[in-house]
Ligand code: GLN
C-alpha cells in the first residue's frame with residue numbers, strides 16, 4: 094500500500110482563526126487559555142480533515158502559535174542570553190517576546206524561508222550558546238496526534254538546516270563548533286518522541302537542495318550518525334529543489350527514508366529509484382505544495398507507477414513541501430470566479446488528490462476513473478478557456494526586441510538632461526511612496542467593499558487623502574513628492590485587480606509570519622492592461638504642486654513573486670507579459686506629464702533560486718523584465734526603483750544592469766555597511782540609502798541621519814546621493830512620520846550647507 098502523508102498542513106485556520114485568537118490575546122482581551130484552546134481545536138480540525146481524506150500518517154509539529162522555528166529554539170533550549178529568559182520555564186509571554194520584542198528586548202530577527210513568502214524567526218547562535226532545558230509544551234501536540242493516529246509522525250527542522258539558517262553575531266565564529274551539543278539536544282528530543290510512541294520523525298533539511306561545501310556534507314554524516322537509532326525512524330525531508338547533486342552523500346546517511354520534491358525536480362525520481370538503499374522509504378512529493386493548480390494526476394501516476402512496482406510499500410506519497418504555502422480550501426471560498434475555481438486545488442483539495450493517487454497505485458486506475466475523468470475535464474477546460482490565451486498578448490511577446498529594453502542614451506547623458514529638467518538641490522529628499530494607511534482610509538475602503546459608499550464617494554475620499562499628503566510634504570520641504578498610495582491596500586493586489594489575466598480569491602489567505610496573512614492573487618491567463626491604473630491619482634497629485642511628483646508602480650518581478658502563477662508556461666514568460674503591461678502604464682504616466690517614475694522591485698532578491706548555479710538565468714530574465722517595463726521612456730524621464738533589504742553584495746551586477754536612474758534601498762539598520770559594497774562595485778547610477786528606519790515608531794534625530802549620510806558620502810560621491818527613508822510609510826502613523834521627515838529634510842539641508850561651503 095502506498096502510504097499518504099503531509100509535510101505540514103496550513104495552521105492559520107480556514108477562517109484565520111489563529112490570527113484572530115492571537116490578536117485578541119496580544120491585546121489583552123482574552124486569557125492564554127482561550128488562545129491555547131483555539132490552537133487545540135485547530136489541530137484537531139486539521140487532523141480530522143486529513144483523516145476524512147484518508148491520509149494514512151498524521152503529522153505533529155506543523156502547528157505553531159507563531160513559528161515552528163521559534164518552537165524549535167524553545168525546544169532545544171537555545172534562547173539567546175540577551176532575553177534573560179529561563180529556557181526551562183519559558184512562559185507564553187516570553188515566547189511572544191522572542192517573536193515580537195518589547196520595550197526592553199528587540200525580537201529575534203525574522204527572514205524569508207528560502208524562496209517563499211513565509212518568514213521564520215532566526216536562531217541566534219554564538220560561542221556561549223547552550224542547548225539546555227528545552228520546553229515541555231512542545232510535546233503536547235505530539236501526544237494529541239499520537240492518541241488519534243495509527244501512525245504518528247513528528248516534524249521538525251533538521252539540525253543542519255537549523256545551523257545553516259542561524260545567525261551568528263560574531264562573523265568569525267565557526268558555527269560548526271556547535272554541531273555536537275546541538276546534535277545531543279536533537280538526540281534527547283528524538284528519544285523523547287520515541288517514548289511517546291511516535292513512529293517517525295520528519296527532519297526537514299531543505300538546505301540539501303542548495304550547493305554545500307564538503308564540511309557541511311560531513312556535518313550531515315556526523316549529525317545523523319549520532320541521531321540514528323535514538324527513537325523514531327527518520328524521514329529526511331528535502332524540498333524546494335532536487336538533491337541529486339548530493340545523492341551519494343545522502344544515501345550513506347543512517348536514516349530510514351527520504352522525501353523528494355518531484356515538482357521542482359521530477360527527474361530526480363529516476364535517479365533516486367536506483368540509488369535508494371534497500372530498506373528506505375521513498376516519499377514522493379508529487380503534488381505541488383507551492384502552487385494552487387489541480388494536479389495532472391495521470392502524469393503523476395505515470396511517474397509513480399514504475400517506482401511503486403519496484404519498491405511497493407516503501408513508496409509514500411505527499412505534496413512536494415508543507416501545505417503552509419497554499420490556502421486551506423478552494424471549495425469553501427465563495428469569492429473565487431467559478432470557472433477558475435474548477436481549476437484550483439488548495440490544501441484540502443490536494444489531500445483528496447493524494448488519496449486518488451494512492452488508490453490508483455494500490456487498486457488500479459479503474460477504481461478512481463471518475464476522479465481522473467473529473468481532473469481531465471478540469472484540465473481541458475483550463476486549456477481551452479478563451480480567458481487564458483490572448484492572441485494580442487502573444488503577438489506582443491513575439492515582437493519584443495532587445496531595443497525595447499534599452500533606454501535611448503546611457504546614464505551619463507540621461508542624468509544631465511534630468512538634472513536640467515528638475516533642478517534638484519544636492520542631496521535631494523524624497524520618500525518611498527506610501528504614507529500612513531490611516532483607520533480613515535481603511536474604513537473608506539471597507540465601506541466601498543460593503544457598498545456603504547459608492548465609487549464616487551470613495552474616490553473623493555482618496556483625493557482628499559492625496560491632497561493632505563501633498564500639502565504635508567510641501568510643508569515639510571521634501572523635494573520630490575509622492576501621492577501617498579492611499580488608494581492601495583496592498584502593492585500587488587491593487588495592480589492585480591486592474592490587470593487582465595489576474596484573479597482574486599475571497600479567502601485564499603496564506604500565513605506570511607505570526608498572525609500576518611497575505612492573499613496572493615492568481616495569474617491564470619495572458620496578462621494585459623485594459624486601462625490606466627495609476628494615472629489619475631498621479632496627475633491629480635501633480636496638479637496640486639509645482640514640485641516633481643513621482644509616479645509609483647509595482648514592478649513585474651514583484652507582481653510575479655507575490656502571486657500564484659501559471660504552471661502552464663515558464664515564469665519568465667509570465668514576467669514578460671506583466672512587464673509589457675507595466676510598460677504601458679509607464680508610458681501613460683510619462684505622456685500625462687509625470688517626470689519621475691518609480692518601479693518598486695522589493696521581491697527580486699527573494700526570487701533567487703536555491704542553487705547558485707541557477708542564479709544567472711533567473712537574474713537575466715528578472716533584469717530583462719524590469720528593463721522592458723522601464724525603458725519605454727525618454728531620456729528626460731527619470732526612472733527610480735526601490736528594494737527593501739540589505740544583502741546586495743551577491744547581486745549588485747544585476748541591480749546595476751537594471752539601469753534605473755536612481756535606486757532607493759534599506760540601509761539605516763545596517764549603518765550603511767552595505768554602501769561599501771555599492772562603492773566597491775562602483776554602482777554607476779544615483780542611490781538613496783535609507784536614513785530612517787520605518788520598521789520602528791522611533792523618530793530619528795537630525796544628528797543620527799547626518800551621521801548616516803556622512804558615512805554614505807565617504808563611499809559614494811555626494812552628487813549621486815538621495816536622502817530618503819528605508820521603505821514606504823504605510824504602517825506608520827502621521828504623528829511619527831511628520832517629525833521624522835522634518836528631521837530628514839533638516840539633515841539633507843545640513844549636508845548641503847557643508848558641501849556648498851566646501852565648494853567655495
Ligand atoms: N512604494 C511602496 C510603498 O511605499 C513600496 C513598498 C515596498 O517596498 N515593499 O509602500
Ligand code: ZN
Pocket residue numbers: 525695735736737819820821
Ligand atoms: Zn521597501
